[in-house]
Amino acid sequence: MKNFLFFILALFFSVSAAYAADTRIWGEMIIPNILAYGTAENYNLGPLFVLLQSQYLRLVFAVAVIAVPAIFATHYFIVGPKVFIHDGNKIYIFSVFQRIIHLLAAVAFLLLVPTGLMIIFGRYLGGGTLVEFARHIHGFATIVFLVSVIPMFLFWFVEMLPTTYDIKWVFILGGYLSKQKKEIPAGKFNAGQKMWFWMCTLGGFVMIATGIFMYLQDFDYGIATALGVSQIDLLRISVIAHNILAVMITAFFFTHVYMSLFAIKGAIHSIITGYKEEDEVKHLHSMYYKKLLASGKK
Amino acid sequence: MSEQARMKFFCDTNRCIECFGCSVACAEAHELPVSISRRKVITMNKGVEGKEVSTSIACMHCTDAPCAQVCPVKCFYIREDGIVLHDKNKCIGCGYCLYACPFGAPQFPRDGAFGTKGAMDKCTMCAGGPEETNSAAERHLYGQNRIAEGKVPICAAMCATNALLVGDAEEVSAIYRQRVTSRGKGGA
Numbered sequence: 001m002k003n004f005l006f007f008i009l010a011l012f013f014s015v016s017a018a019y020a021a022d023t024r025i026w027g028e029m030i031i032p033n034i035l036a037y038g039t040a041e042n043y044n045l046g047p048l049f050v051l052l053q054s055q056y057l058r059l060v061f062a063v064a065v066i067a068v069p070a071i072f073a074t075h076y077f078i079v080g081p082k083v084f085i086h087d088g089n090k091i092y093i094f095s096v097f098q099r100i101i102h103l104l105a106a107v108a109f110l111l112l113v114p115t116g117l118m119i120i121f122g123r124y125l126g127g128g129t130l131v132e133f134a135r136h137i138h139g140f141a142t143i144v145f146l147v148s149v150i151p152m153f154l155f156w157f158v159e160m161l162p163t164t165y166d167i168k169w170v171f172i173l174g175g176y177l178s179k180q181k182k183e184i185p186a187g188k189f190n191a192g193q194k195m196w197f198w199m200c201t202l203g204g205f206v207m208i209a210t211g212i213f214m215y216l217q218d219f220d221y222g223i224a225t226a227l228g229v230s231q232i233d234l235l236r237i238s239v240i241a242h243n244i245l246a247v248m249i250t251a252f253f254f255t256h257v258y259m260s261l262f263a264i265k266g267a268i269h270s271i272i273t274g275y276k277e278e279d280e281v282k283h284l285h286s287m288y289y290k291k292l293l294a295s296g297k298k
Numbered sequence: 299m300s301e302q303a304r305m306k307f308f309c310d311t312n313r314c315i316e317c318f319g320c321s322v323a324c325a326e327a328h329e330l331p332v333s334i335s336r337r338k339v340i341t342m343n344k345g346v347e348g349k350e351v352s353t354s355i356a357c358m359h360c361t362d363a364p365c366a367q368v369c370p371v372k373c374f375y376i377r378e379d380g381i382v383l384h385d386k387n388k389c390i391g392c393g394y395c396l397y398a399c400p401f402g403a404p405q406f407p408r409d410g411a412f413g414t415k416g417a418m419d420k421c422t423m424c425a426g427g428p429e430e431t432n433s434a435a436e437r438h439l440y441g442q443n444r445i446a447e448g449k450v451p452i453c454a455a456m457c458a459t460n461a462l463l464v465g466d467a468e469e470v471s472a473i474y475r476q477r478v479t480s481r482g483k484g485g486a
């Protein structure tokens with residue numbers, strides 16, 4: 001664990017110390033970059049970014065941050081939350097280590113999502129010190145996220161692999177359209193949690209990488225060369241990928257928060273105490289429950 | 299200058315002799331940190347006889363400037379004469395303007411903690427910034443405001459071969475047209 005932290009820190013410092021002496025953006029490359037701008041040869045990345053950023057980005061984000069919570073509020077008032085017996089048996093499902101790592105990831109997200117939104121809507125905050133501060137917090141929180149997402153990926157990815165009954169879960173939307181307590185086909189994690197997991201880990205790795213690229217801006221680790229693009233185009237690909245993924249991750253993040261805090265009453269306790277209500281597991285994670293019964297652990 | 303002047307730079311590659319005068323004059327006039335070079339002289343086909351071409355590049359003060367379109371904090375403002383300027387106190391150093399710029403003009407001094415990117419810096423066509431004209435604050439952030447004093451930008455003013463031209467787009471192209479047509483005829 002110590003080595004791992006050291007590795008992360010060393011990585012961070014080495015990258016910030018390793019600014020290439022010869023610039024890969026402002027030197028000789030400037031002429032080929034000018035000539036390539038807006039040509040099919042570099043997929044029109046410059047004008048594409050200008051179009052996305054000036055016409056669509058803020059709009060799509062505004063829709064995401066307004067529509068997603070609005071849908072959930074409607075769900076809450078029309079369908080209502082699922083309530084399970086809270087004084088029955090409990091099942092131990094999350095180890096201390098998993099809970100600590102999840103807590104770190106939660107802190108990272110609570111910093112990353114609002115500061116990211118502050119940058120995107122920076123013009124309504126007047127820019128300047130406040131938004132620049134948000135940008136720095138965004139960068140700092142990336143380290144917290146990196147430290148948590150790697151172990152999280154490793155200890156959960158097997159249980160997060162898709163199964164056949166996940167398809168059924170998707171078709172009935174996890175049973176969230178009714179308040180009825182039925183046995184929903186899901187393992188330890190349901191299909192929705194799995195989607196969030198892959199979005200958060202694989203998508204998260206892309207977010208971290210593209211974020212670091214933009215943070216360093218002018219560096220030479222052979223990444224652009226390996227991809228066969230110029231450094232400036234690597235930055236353009238990074239910003240486009242970062243912002244598109246950001247919309248999806250933000251929407252999933254809101255969903256995750258709604259599910260754990262509101263949609264299933266008291267669900268949040270399992271990631272704090274490690275115990276889930278047996279009644280909840282039996283209904284919402286029926287396949288997992290049957291496995292526990294069969295293995296005699298329950 | 300015509301009614302609706304649109305200020306533009308133009309570098310006549312037939313005249314540029316790669317002396318770096320413009321670049322040095324700019325850095326000195328505006329007291330730029332060493333890491334920043336608002337104007338660069340670039341030579342293509344170096345050493346290939348008869349094919350070597352040099353030109354001087356800085357912010358081109360684009361019409362519908364892409365940098366201004368993408369800035370998340372909207373810190374750019376475009377003067378009536380087309381000079382594209384920005385407010386360093388609003389800038390958050392995100393780098394978006396650089397991704398949008400066709401000419402690689404925006405640059406970032408690494409003056410924050412851990413070498414984080416500071417506020418963006420680029421050519422102002424010697425027209426300063428939003429601070430009070432010729433104030434100490436303006437000079438400190440953006441350099442000289444020669445335009446306010448009725449002077450030509452320092453780079454073009456000192457170009458010994460008159461390769462680097464600045465002024466209303468139409469007048470600049472008229473000068474260049476005249477140069478092209480009179481070349482080899484013993485004229486100007």
Ligand code: SF4
Binds near residue numbers: 358364
């Ligand atoms: S910074 Fe780039 S995009 Fe903006 S006006 Fe200057 S040359 Fe054009």
Ligand code: SF4
Binds near residue numbers: 373
């Ligand atoms: S670096 Fe500054 S000027 Fe450039 S887009 Fe970002 S906030 Fe705007």
